[in-house]
Amino acid sequence: MNKKITLLVLLVFSLTVSYAQNSPSLAQALTKAKKENKLVFIDCYFTGCIPCEQMDKDVFPNAAVGKALERDFITLKVNVFTEKLGDTLKVQHILNGFPTFLVLNGDGKLLVNTSGYQDPGDLIQLLNDAKAKYKKGAYLSGYAAQYNDRHYPTIYTEFAKTRKGLTKETLATYSASVKDFKANYALLPFLIARTTNEQVSSEILRDYAGYAAVYGVEVLQPVIDRILQQAVDRSLKATSSEAEFENFLTEKARLFTSKEWKVSLQTIGERYFLGLKKDTTGYLKFRVKNPTINNFHLTALYNNMLVKKQLNSERLALFAAWANGAVTPNTTMEIIKAAANISKAAGSLADHKKFLQMAIDKAKKYQMPYAELEAQLNKAS
Template sequence: MKFIFQIIITFLMLASVSVTSAQTLSADESWESVKKQAAAEHKLIFVDLYFTGCAPCAEMDKEIFPDPKVASFLSANFITFKSDIMKEEIGKKLSMKYGVTGFPTFLFLNSDGKVIDIASGFKSVDQFTGLLQNAKEAAAKGIFKKYSPQINEKDYPEFYVQAYMANKRNVPIEVIDTYLKSKSISEEVSFVIITGLKAGKQYDDAFLFSSKKLALDYGRSSVVNHIFTILQRKKKEFEKTNDLVAFKKLLEDAKEFYTPEEWARYSDVLLKDFGGTKISNP
């Protein structure tokens, strides 16, 4: 397991300070030690979930984390924890807990393990410092997401645990549907199963209808990522009837969840070659 490190400014570069090692502590003990350190130092927790070979992850390491403004803010306000989700058990557990699908994924928590926010993908210096500042302000106001603070594998069905812990992600749709049909999409476990496994097609309309509330409860990042998955599925349905007008109406309704930069990128992907015909995006 990667060493837990506290970011400090040294020659304007990111430095890692070893707090504990995998040889002496289990994954659960190491994670608990992070929370204890954050409590002792009256700081929040920043988690960077990545994997070796992830280009935007490497770019964050090279360009963003060493930036003096970023490094200074992290050092002053956060205990930083970094984990390779392909190699380290705690990284897999955290990915399972929050239904992580894109990398890098950033978790912002308090010392009790309560989630302040979740974000994913490469961020510029200004975007990332904005996330850090917003997390600090939300925590000060006591504003947290709905996730439970503890990681307990027994809270999840076995197929979901295996999907993340053993990388067995080809779960039969029937298995997922059987579990979900007696649950509400607003429940934490159901939410991460749907978003983490990109499952629950029959709940797509309900998810879209509840998106604002789900974003408040579980974070905007997970919700907008799944909305994109839903829109990709909807595209195939509208292509069968060649109904571009109705599909564009659906896209217009979904637009509010995205930043202008995100929407320019996602809408281009969704409108490209609709029904085999190249469509321009006005």
């Protein structure tokens, strides 16, 4: 048994080291991708980044992930703080979280920019989305295919490399000088700072779909969150009526596609119910009515309330109902597992077993470990 475990550890380590050491240069990767009709997948990381280490340990050695990458991608791994290419990518493509995963076509055009830990299923879906965009000829035109330091606003370049120099005042001065925020790279200082001002908010809300197509939903969303938070603060208060809140939602919903609006509802609900009204139960009822999950918020809120002993039977039932409406087979594995635990805590054995089976099915599909999940399901049956 010990020999088998040692062999497995060595195999995982060798796969990870190979992934890191066999990376070509970006120019070589782009040339090879174009020649072989593949895409370039760039893993942007830094030493000491825990989610980055989890990707190296649990995800990149995964057989299904390895097969998907080998078949359609040229892989590149970049330490953003020790490699010169790291500075280039920080300016060229906005790296606001780690790990950041970039997918480029053979011409260097950006198709995908996303950050944070991805389980094998998440990562394979990301790769499939990138391939679908490539087949359509789609890409994010707000980012340069070839890097030229002189093309960018000076305040942006400095901040991208050092995280210094962008303040409310410098951004105000900069935005006052911009005639067209759809001009090349004009919006980048606000996107990297994940903030806004009245002028920028007005411009983005005038054509959300256009800006999302140019810069990508994920990079744009933090700015949208800030815009909506400010809108809640201006238009609503703790004593606002239900009708006033619904009117606010109706007014803002017109600005977004249905998919992006579901994400924005989380931002609005947090600000209104948790921020202004201090009404956690009201917020949970709102999430049951609008059941989406973005950025692990369900599990973060649940665990926080569990630690603070703020959960009662009503709130447990609401969490379970929220999970029931939002969690699907395509949801991140850790959230599916959390939904199983929440359902159990709420007293719903049927939903507990449903989510365990969902997790097992996903694990089998993406060649992830599932013995522990099966043991839990057998125990519950």
